[in-house]
Amino acid sequence: MHFTSEQRLDxxxxxxxxxxxxxxxxxxxxxxxxxxxxxxxILIGLPPLGLRPMYPRxxxxxxxxxxxxxxxxxxxxxxxxxxxxxxxxxxxxxxDLRRVMEAGEPVTDEIVDxxxxxxxxxxxxxxxALLDAALALPEVGGPAGYEGGIISIGVRxxxxxxxxxxxxLYAGSFxxxxxxxxxxxxxxxxxxxxxxxxxxNDRQASLDLFDAFGSREKTLxxxxxxxxxxxxFELDAGARFFARHLK
Amino acid sequence: MHFTSEQRLDxxxxxxxxxxxxxxxxxxxxxxxxxxxxxxxILIGLPPLGLRPMYPRxxxxxxxxxxxxxxxxxxxxxxxxxxxxxxxxxxxxxxDLRRVMEAGEPVTDEIVDxxxxxxxxxxxxxxxALLDAALALPEVGGPAGYEGGIISIGVRxxxxxxxxxxxxLYAGSFxxxxxxxxxxxxxxxxxxxxxxxxxxNDRQASLDLFDAFGSREKTLxxxxxxxxxxxxFELDAGARFFARHLK
Numbered sequence: 001m002h003f004t005s006e007q008r009l010d011x012x013x014x015x016x017x018x019x020x021x022x023x024x025x026x027x028x029x030x031x032x033x034x035x036x037x038x039x040x041x042i043l044i045g046l047p048p049l050g051l052r053p054m055y056p057r058x059x060x061x062x063x064x065x066x067x068x069x070x071x072x073x074x075x076x077x078x079x080x081x082x083x084x085x086x087x088x089x090x091x092x093x094x095x096d097l098r099r100v101m102e103a104g105e106p107v108t109d110e111i112v113d114x115x116x117x118x119x120x121x122x123x124x125x126x127x128x129a130l131l132d133a134a135l136a137l138p139e140v141g142g143p144a145g146y147e148g149g150i151i152s153i154g155v156r157x158x159x160x161x162x163x164x165x166x167x168x169l170y171a172g173s174f175x176x177x178x179x180x181x182x183x184x185x186x187x188x189x190x191x192x193x194x195x196x197x198x199x200x201n202d203r204q205a206s207l208d209l210f211d212a213f214g215s216r217e218k219t220l221x222x223x224x225x226x227x228x229x230x231x232x233f234e235l236d237a238g239a240r241f242f243a244r245h246l247k
Numbered sequence: 248m249h250f251t252s253e254q255r256l257d258x259x260x261x262x263x264x265x266x267x268x269x270x271x272x273x274x275x276x277x278x279x280x281x282x283x284x285x286x287x288x289i290l291i292g293l294p295p296l297g298l299r300p301m302y303p304r305x306x307x308x309x310x311x312x313x314x315x316x317x318x319x320x321x322x323x324x325x326x327x328x329x330x331x332x333x334x335x336x337x338x339x340x341x342x343d344l345r346r347v348m349e350a351g352e353p354v355t356d357e358i359v360d361x362x363x364x365x366x367x368x369x370x371x372x373x374x375x376a377l378l379d380a381a382l383a384l385p386e387v388g389g390p391a392g393y394e395g396g397i398i399s400i401g402v403r404x405x406x407x408x409x410x411x412x413x414x415x416l417y418a419g420s421f422x423x424x425x426x427x428x429x430x431x432x433x434x435x436x437x438x439x440x441x442x443x444x445x446x447x448n449d450r451q452a453s454l455d456l457f458d459a460f461g462s463r464e465k466t467l468x469x470x471x472x473x474x475x476x477x478x479x480f481e482l483d484a485g486a487r488f489f490a491r492h493l494k
Binding site (some may be wrong): 196200207211215216217218219220221222223224231233236237240244 | 411443446454457458463464465467468469470471478482483484487491
């Protein structure tokens with residue numbers, strides 16, 4: 001983790017941009033965090049829109065976590081997003097998805113698999129490398145949480161990464177069948193957001209995925225509105241979920 | 248509202264038993280509440296088990312609301328419960344329900360209507376009378392919230408009582424079709440709890456009822472476990488919901 005910039009934000013939060021190998025990312029830590037009082041870490045997953053356009057929203061969440069709850073937070077650019085090299089297969093899968101949706105045709109399992117599985121296969125090891133690097137800092141401690149981003153990446157992180165002690169997931173469409181099977185192996189506490197009228201998401205598929213998770217503690221928060229209409233109060237509800245499990 | 252006993256509880260909460268006409272009830276108020284700083288009121292609905300056996304749970308909630316959030320809370324015994332006169336028709340409807348459930352037969356709309364509608368018809372005016380009486384106290388103020396109890400009573404209270412500004416409902420079975428129609432007319436913010444593995448409740452019927460509510464702000468919190476297994480952290484989540492809308 002090579003830091004490339006650093007700034008102090010309101011609320012005594014330190015924001016540092018970094019590169020991890022070739023991958024750009026941002027780390028937020030409470031100024032009060034130290035080797036003797038390390039801040040528990042939340043990994044924030046990004047949507048495929050890229051870190052730069054998502055910065056205001058992600059930084060807002062991270063600053064809230066750090067300033068109000070004393071959490072560290074970190075995020076990295078997804079494969080094929082932002083300034084990272086394009087993934088031709090991913091671009092092709094996105095073009096295929098757009099084409100069938102515009103034509104009103106069904107989105108097949110093949111399209112979903114091509115769209116999501118290679119991204120999960122590449123992003124999960126990168127998220128684990130981010131975990132390695134962030135937890136090596138004296139002011140950052142475990143256990144860690146994972147939240148947001150592409151839900152299939154969150155499912156696999158929760159299923160395979162033993163340092164993830166709790167996960168906050170945001171129901172999204174296009175979860176490959178193989179990932180639903182992985183969800184059955186998840187046992188950590190889960191906090192799942194569902195937008196009831198999500199134009200880009202099948203409600204029943206999201207309820208089925210929630211049902212599939214193997215976790216004994218899992219909570220679904222369903223709210224009205226479309227995909228981008230998650231109510232502001234859910235930020236604090238999510239923070240409280242992590243506070244119950246990461247402290 | 249005729250007070251019959253009074254005690255001071257930990258957390259600077261005053262608990263007063265009362266009778267409202269012939270109906271027994273309990274009022275909890277923060278000691279700090281006064282005419283110049285009246286406490287917003289939460290009406291707590293009871294299940295048909297009766298006030299006495301439910302006292303520890305209801306009083307625990309009320310004390311939490313009063314001590315942590317400065318709310319007043321009040322509850323009254325349901326018609327036909329506790330020491331109140333039996334309702335032969337209600338007893339008959341409960342016996343019919345037991346019989347068909349033990350026989351594994353379907354619970355018909357007729358049984359549900361006979362079980363629930365007369366109770367709603369009688370309990371809602373009583374809850375409104377409680378609201379009149381409690382809001383007449385100088386230390387208690389509006390707007391008010393309603394929570395818990397038999398969900399059909401909560402639905403009608405939210406639909407017909409303009410002083411109810413927010414409602415916390417607990418998904419339960421046996422909601423008459425007529426009440427589902429009333430749910431479409433509810434417009435106040437709602438906070439709905441659903442136990443995902445509720446042995447006494449049909450999950451899909453509860454999701455359909457949640458969908459039916461006309462409110463623009465409604466949130467569903469679904470948790471694992473059976474009917475009595477609502478996680479402890481939902482008490483605070485519910486209090487925060489009321490704090491957003493009653494202050």
